[in-house]
Amino acid sequence: MSQHSRDLSRRRLLLGGAALGAGTFLTACTSNEAQPTQAQTKDVAAGGNAAPGEKVVIGFSAPAADHGWIAAITNNAKAQAATYTDVEFKSVEAGADAAAQRAALSTLIAQKPQVIVLLPHDGKELNAFGLEAMAAGIPVVNLDRAFPDARAYRTQIKGDNYGMGVAAAAYIIAQMKARGVSSPVIGEIPGIDSLELTQERSKGFADTLNAAGFKVQRRVPAEFTADTGQRAASQLLQALPKLDALWNHDDDQGIGVLAAANQAGRKEFIMVGGAGSKKAMGDIQTDNTPLKATVTYSPSMASSAISLARLIGQNKGMADLVELQVPKELVLASETITKENASKYLKFGF
Amino acid sequence: MTISDGTGTAAPGPPAQSPPVDRAGAAAAAPGGASSRRGWLGGDGGESAKRNLVLVAVLIALVAIGAITQAELYSDSTWVWNNFLSILQLASVIGVVTVGMTFVIIGGGIDLSVGAIVALAGVWATTVATQSYGAAGMIFTAIVVAVVVGLINGLLISYGRLVPFIATLAMLVAARGLAAQISNKQTQVSTNAVINDIASSKVLGIPLLVYILAAVVTAGWVLLNRTTFGRRTVAVGGNVEAARLAGINVKRHTVLLYALSGLCCGIAAIMLTSQGTSAQAAMANLYELDAIAAAIIGGTLLSGGRGTIVGSLLGVIIFATITNLFAINGLSTEAQNMVKGGIIIAAVLVQQFRFKAITRFLARNKLTRTT
Numbered sequence: 132m133s134q135h136s137r138d139l140s141r142r143r144l145l146l147g148g149a150a151l152g153a154g155t156f157l158t159a160c161t162s163n164e165a166q167p168t169q170a171q172t173k174d175v176a177a178g179g180n181a182a183p184g185e186k187v188v189i190g191f192s193a194p195a196a197d198h199g200w201i202a203a204i205t206n207n208a209k210a211q212a213a214t215y216t217d218v219e220f221k222s223v224e225a226g227a228d229a230a231a232q233r234a235a236l237s238t239l240i241a242q243k244p245q246v247i248v249l250l251p252h253d254g255k256e257l258n259a260f261g262l263e264a265m266a267a268g269i270p271v272v273n274l275d276r277a278f279p280d281a282r283a284y285r286t287q288i289k290g291d292n293y294g295m296g297v298a299a300a301a302y303i304i305a306q307m308k309a310r311g312v313s314s315p316v317i318g319e320i321p322g323i324d325s326l327e328l329t330q331e332r333s334k335g336f337a338d339t340l341n342a343a344g345f346k347v348q349r350r351v352p353a354e355f356t357a358d359t360g361q362r363a364a365s366q367l368l369q370a371l372p373k374l375d376a377l378w379n380h381d382d383d384q385g386i387g388v389l390a391a392a393n394q395a396g397r398k399e400f401i402m403v404g405g406a407g408s409k410k411a412m413g414d415i416q417t418d419n420t421p422l423k424a425t426v427t428y429s430p431s432m433a434s435s436a437i438s439l440a441r442l443i444g445q446n447k448g449m450a451d452l453v454e455l456q457v458p459k460e461l462v463l464a465s466e467t468i469t470k471e472n473a474s475k476y477l478k479f480g481f
Numbered sequence: 482m483t484i485s486d487g488t489g490t491a492a493p494g495p496p497a498q499s500p501p502v503d504r505a506g507a508a509a510a511a512p513g514g515a516s517s518r519r520g521w522l523g524g525d526g527g528e529s530a531k532r533n534l535v536l537v538a539v540l541i542a543l544v545a546i547g548a549i550t551q552a553e554l555y556s557d558s559t560w561v562w563n564n565f566l567s568i569l570q571l572a573s574v575i576g577v578v579t580v581g582m583t584f585v586i587i588g589g590g591i592d593l594s595v596g597a598i599v600a601l602a603g604v605w606a607t608t609v610a611t612q613s614y615g616a617a618g619m620i621f622t623a624i625v626v627a628v629v630v631g632l633i634n635g636l637l638i639s640y641g642r643l644v645p646f647i648a649t650l651a652m653l654v655a656a657r658g659l660a661a662q663i664s665n666k667q668t669q670v671s672t673n674a675v676i677n678d679i680a681s682s683k684v685l686g687i688p689l690l691v692y693i694l695a696a697v698v699t700a701g702w703v704l705l706n707r708t709t710f711g712r713r714t715v716a717v718g719g720n721v722e723a724a725r726l727a728g729i730n731v732k733r734h735t736v737l738l739y740a741l742s743g744l745c746c747g748i749a750a751i752m753l754t755s756q757g758t759s760a761q762a763a764m765a766n767l768y769e770l771d772a773i774a775a776a777i778i779g780g781t782l783l784s785g786g787r788g789t790i791v792g793s794l795l796g797v798i799i800f801a802t803i804t805n806l807f808a809i810n811g812l813s814t815e816a817q818n819m820v821k822g823g824i825i826i827a828a829v830l831v832q833q834f835r836f837k838a839i840t841r842f843l844a845r846n847k848l849t850r851t852t
Contacts, residue, residue, distance in 0.1 A: 366808030
């Protein structure tokens with residue numbers, strides 16, 4: 132039906148917006164003092180997005196979790212949806228692979244949700260589904276694993292894998308400089324090495340270290356679980372009789388990494404974690420293990436994704452932004468949790 | 482003469498007409514069965530001894546490669562000793578699983594569910610409800626759960642007449658599902674100091690996990706080579722029909738084999754939980770493949786009827802040494818997996834050629850006795 136015309140009207144709106152923007156830009160340039168106009172700012176009081184609006188049915192799908200982070204994604208989405216009286220939440224579990232998730236999603240489409248929030252097994256594998264749903268007039272909010280095709284999603288919200296590496300390296304560089312270690316021995320324990328996200332994390336880490344004249348001495352991948360983390364760490368510690376700093380990409384895996392350090396009687400190094408689990412934050416606060424910091428990759432993005440989906444369904448924008456519509460893409464910042472700020476982040480732990 | 486076996490239960494075959502049952506079974510399994518007691522470390526005369534010698538040679542070669550590529554590390558004798566212990570620790574959990582797997586394969590079956598059983602037992606032991614019963618409760622729970630799952634495997638295969646591959650494949654899926662359900666998909670952290678200390682404890686400078694591996698291997702060796710149960714396992718795996726005719730209760734024996742595999746998984750689950758101080762549904766991922774690979778490299782015939790515990794142990798240690806070699810040299814996991822795959826293929830190829838060339842070489846150079 133109106134998909135076509137709606138697209139057109141949106142395009143017209145965009146064009147109009149662009150023209151308006153250009154106009155205000157010009158006037159701003161010509162005037163001496165660049166006063167923000169009414170169109171560019173937003174009255175704080177106007178941001179009443181929490182107030183119940185028209186009812187939105189949100190369909191949700193995430194892979195079957197074998198891992199704390201994915202489990203937290205599903206739980207967060209459910210919990211966030213429950214906080215809204217105007218949201219109906221329909222969840223299908225995606226099973227073990229991309230094919231299973233495609234099948235689950237087709238049953239979801241049959242339930243005619245207004246918006247779909249989706250954490251795909253792999254963005255590339257489910258890109259076609261995104262295109263299909265969008266073509267059927269259902270906006271798709273992609274959670275964390277980007278679709279390569281910009282037409283396959285209305286909005287994308289994801290963590291910053293490269294930024295995690297940057298943040299971890301930055302913390303390590305600062306600590307090494309503070310301790311006066313000029314050529315530190317640095318180790319890295321990534322998760323599943325074949326994943327793009329792992330490669331991005333490692334690249335951010337290596338790039339930042341290289342810029343400071345440091346490098347990664349040994350890199351032994353694990354598989355995001357505590358037992359594989361233990362195995363990888365015990366071998367890495369064996370290869371490096373002296374270690375100054377270690378970045379472990381994932382906090383669940385980190386339980387095993389810390390166990391391996393304990394079993395080997397090694398605590399001469401500082402360790403940085405990844406993702407931000409409750410356990411890791413607790414360890415950082417207690418401060419009796421090598422774990423001194425963790426860089427966030429918070430599953431709270433699932434809660435945010437539900438909020439965005441609701442706004443999209445209600446045709447509203449984000450209250451603090453000037454734009455009338457929800458932006459196309461949001462990338463969370465990777466924050467560094469240390470002993471000093473751990474209490475603030477504890478509520479985001481999973 | 483009556484049939485008496487180590488398990489204390491009478492076989493159903495009429496005792497009156499029985500020839501020496503186990504001898505007959507073993508003979509049906511392998512032509513060299515009559516002389517099974519003579520071979521060192523193995524049950525089939527000189528054959529497995531030679532095979533094991535080759536594995537030891539491979540192991541020495543791997544260590545030599547390590548010493549050459551990391552000469553600096555190897556110049557420190559303390560490091561060399563620690564590295565040796567680290568390899569044994571790396572081998573300990575999968576080694577225990579492999580002992581059970583070796584029995585199952587020798588007995589003509591396969592157990593694809595071992596990794597899932599380890600995960601289920603570990604998760605069961607570490608859920609908060611169980612943890613509140615303390616270390617003894619956790620160990621007991623892990624072992625009971627694992628043995629029960631093994632028994633179910635065995636019953637499905639024996640009495641349900643399911644192919645072992647299918648039954649244990651189904652169990653692989655189901656047990657991991659149950660583990661995910663119980664753990665609520667979260668990593669279950671063990672707060673029990675006794676359990677957590679198992680992996681970090683040392684006795685006389687040697688890690689406790691290595692003693693556990695040694696105990697399980699020794700028990701497995703004795704069970705396979707010195708008891709009726711062991712000879713029956715070889716007989717059942719070698720020729721089911723002959724074993725049945727010889728009066729062995731094949732069905733019950735099969736159930737016991739899978740229960741034994743489950744028992745090993747239960748022990749491994751506690752070891753692994755202690756190592757990682759936690760358990761989760763995805764732990765012990767692909768252990769079934771590692772255990773099968775180690776057993777095959779150790780000379781266990783995948784079709785059953787032949788295999789040794791020492792060979793399997795050597796297989797596990799070879800894999801652990803490769804992992805260690807790659808880690809100390811900072812090489813990638815992909816390359817490591819390719820090497821492991823190559824070694825499995827080489828081992829099976831060598832098996833097919835029945836070690837003829839190597840045997841001849843060894844005999845010519847008087848490195849071993851000839852049969």
